[in-house]
Amino acid sequence: MMDESIRNILAEHGNLPLDVAKIRDEDDLYQAGLTSHASVNVMLALEDEFGVEFPETMLCKSTFESVAAIRVALSALTGP
Amino acid sequence: MSTRTAIRVGTDVVAVHQVADSVARFGTRYLQRIYTEHELGSCEGSPAIRAASLAARFAAKEATIKVLRPVGHQPDWRSVEVRRHSAGFCTMALSGHAAELADQAGIADLAVSLTHEGDVAAAVVVALCDSGADAVERSGAPLVPVHCGGAE
Numbered sequence: 001m002m003d004e005s006i007r008n009i010l011a012e013h014g015n016l017p018l019d020v021a022k023i024r025d026e027d028d029l030y031q032a033g034l035t036s037h038a039s040v041n042v043m044l045a046l047e048d049e050f051g052v053e054f055p056e057t058m059l060c061k062s063t064f065e066s067v068a069a070i071r072v073a074l075s076a077l078t079g080p
Numbered sequence: 081m082s083t084r085t086a087i088r089v090g091t092d093v094v095a096v097h098q099v100a101d102s103v104a105r106f107g108t109r110y111l112q113r114i115y116t117e118h119e120l121g122s123c124e125g126s127p128a129i130r131a132a133s134l135a136a137r138f139a140a141k142e143a144t145i146k147v148l149r150p151v152g153h154q155p156d157w158r159s160v161e162v163r164r165h166s167a168g169f170c171t172m173a174l175s176g177h178a179a180e181l182a183d184q185a186g187i188a189d190l191a192v193s194l195t196h197e198g199d200v201a202a203a204v205v206v207a208l209c210d211s212g213a214d215a216v217e218r219s220g221a222p223l224v225p226v227h228c229g230g231a232e
Contacts, residue, residue: 013105015098036142037094037102040114040157044106056177060153 005049006070010034013041025068030061039064046070052077084211088185090146092139093202099138100131114138114157122164135201136194137162143205144172144190148181155181162192170194172205186210 003025011020014029015038023032034042042064043054052074054063063073102110111120115137123133141160148155155178163173172190174182182190187209194203 035094036092037098037138040110041098041102041105044102044110044113056156057153059156060150 002071002074003067006046006067006074009042009045009049010067013045014038015041023067025071026066028065029067030065034064042070046074050074050078085188086209086211088147088149088187088207088209090143090205090207091203092142092146093200094135094139094142096128096132096135096196096199096201099135099201100127103127103131103134114141116158116161118164119162122162132196132201136196136203139201140170140172140192140194140203140205143192143203144174144178147187147190147205147207148178148185150177150181153177162194182207 007020007023010016010023010029014020014034016023016029017033023029039061043059047053054073054077058073058077062069064070111134115123115134119134119137123130123137125133140162141157144160145154155174156176159174159176159178161173161175162170164170170192172192174190185207187207189208191206192203195201
């Protein structure tokens with residue numbers, strides 16, 4: 001469920017030049033074309049979707065570098 | 081301790097329509113998360129002009145972060161501010177974690193240039209800093225002149 005939402009948000013806000021469905025969990029999203037500005041949109045959309053707010057300490061490229069990394073970050077914010 | 085000065089250069093380009101889309105989609109939350117009050121006050125005008133000005137400022141922020149070379153978390157976007165002066169030129173003002181990174185790198189001065197045309201906004205940031213972190217291996221060989229074309 002969480003992965004599906006992450007992928008939907010990446011498809012809508014990531015401006016990626018490829019089919020998000022073909023991205024593997026560990027693939028580097030920046031290598032795939034995610035820009036800094038697009039990552040802001042992804043972050044804000046994730047906050048809307050999951051009702052969280054990314055603190056400054058999580059605002060690093062590694063937080064949004066892959067589907068798996070985003071899932072880990074969201075899990076830390078939403079709790080068990 | 082070396083007394084040499086090193087130069088760092090950062091650059092970034094942003095699509096203006098993507099900033100316009102972000103403003104339309106996320107509104108105040110996007111604006112207040114990324115831009116300072118001063119920056120928002122500097123970007124008044126029609127929606128198209130405003131989006132271009134905001135996009136240029138985002139590019140300047142990202143170019144500055146490239147110059148700061150953060151390891152780990154990045155500075156808050158608002159801690160990297162484009163200050164517009166009454167004469168029309170802009171400078172960068174750093175605070176918080178961004179200022180700490182600049183201190184660590186011995187950055188003594190930052191210069192910025194912003195531009196936008198059509199759907200493209202861009203910025204270049206140049207920093208003067210201590211050479212310690214930027215030291216490159218020197219072979220001692222003499223520099224070889226490189227000719228790049230054009231009349232001599």
